[in-house]
Amino acid sequence: MSWTARVLTLFPEMFPGPLGHSLAGRALKRGDWALEPIDLRYFATDRHRSVDDAPFGGGAGMVMRADVIDAALEAKSLPDAPQIVLTPRGRPLTQRRVAELAAGPGVVLVCGRYEGIDQRVIEARGLEEISIGDYVLSGGEPAAMVLLDACVRLLPGVMGAAESVLEESFSQGLLEYPHYTRPALWKGRAVPEVLISGNHAEIAAWRRREAERITRERRPDLWAAYRALAEAAPTA
Numbered sequence: 001m002s003w004t005a006r007v008l009t010l011f012p013e014m015f016p017g018p019l020g021h022s023l024a025g026r027a028l029k030r031g032d033w034a035l036e037p038i039d040l041r042y043f044a045t046d047r048h049r050s051v052d053d054a055p056f057g058g059g060a061g062m063v064m065r066a067d068v069i070d071a072a073l074e075a076k077s078l079p080d081a082p083q084i085v086l087t088p089r090g091r092p093l094t095q096r097r098v099a100e101l102a103a104g105p106g107v108v109l110v111c112g113r114y115e116g117i118d119q120r121v122i123e124a125r126g127l128e129e130i131s132i133g134d135y136v137l138s139g140g141e142p143a144a145m146v147l148l149d150a151c152v153r154l155l156p157g158v159m160g161a162a163e164s165v166l167e168e169s170f171s172q173g174l175l176e177y178p179h180y181t182r183p184a185l186w187k188g189r190a191v192p193e194v195l196i197s198g199n200h201a202e203i204a205a206w207r208r209r210e211a212e213r214i215t216r217e218r219r220p221d222l223w224a225a226y227r228a229l230a231e232a233a234p235t236a
């Protein structure tokens with residue numbers, strides 16, 4: 001069975017959306033991964049098919065019901081696949097977690113709407129809470145698409161050149177170096193000379209220095225972790 005994503009959502013028609021195009025879309029058509037949007041409304045039990053209700057304690061907005069999400073998870077779990085709820089309160093998604101997820105059998109994703117999901121189902125099911133950043137979306141679907149896009153490109157055979165995964169941002173704890181293509185001179189701006197030197201060792205060293213500079217300037221958090229790792233590494 002190929003890597004499978006089950007997405008529990010009130011808006012299954014949003015999928016595959018952007019995931020149906022380009023790299024992820026071609027991989028989906030080839031069967032390198034499978035996408036199963038599941039309509040949460042199907043698991044509503046009352047005669048109005050309600051999936052949400054007013055919050056205990058008052059306040060604005062509605063809350064998605066624990067019993068509906070629990071029934072959907074019961075019916076749609078995937079053996080050994082993590083069950084994840086997308087939420088701004090979650091642990092920030094990292095490339096490391098993406099790589100772990102891509103190495104497994106797939107994921108079951110729960111997309112929130114309204115104010116979010118009844119806490120009891122998150123605890124009862126031990127759902128992993130993941131955020132895609134410190135901002136609030138109107139629903140979990142775009143967040144699910146971000147997570148899936150990041151995972152799918154790491155699946156075997158999906159990306160063309162294996163090196164591009166090894167060298168890109170975060171893979172070695174650094175942001176990536178800058179890229180250039182033809183023409184060599186554009187609006188008075190020349191490509192760094194080293195890149196047209198043909199000297200592969202010098203090009204690699206320049207790229208490393210640039211990756212380090214950019215990471216140091218833009219992401220002190222990543223830079224500190226990278227330095228700590230480099231200092232802890234045994235010297236030859």
Ligand code: SAM
Nearest residue numbers: 086087088112115116131132136137139140143
């Ligand atoms: N009341 C929530 C709060 O303040 O944390 C925000 C709810 S938001 C309007 C509705 C849904 O969008 C959430 O339940 C979650 O599934 C999704 N969502 C919003 N922002 C997100 C983020 N940064 N990462 C992941 N999911 C997010």
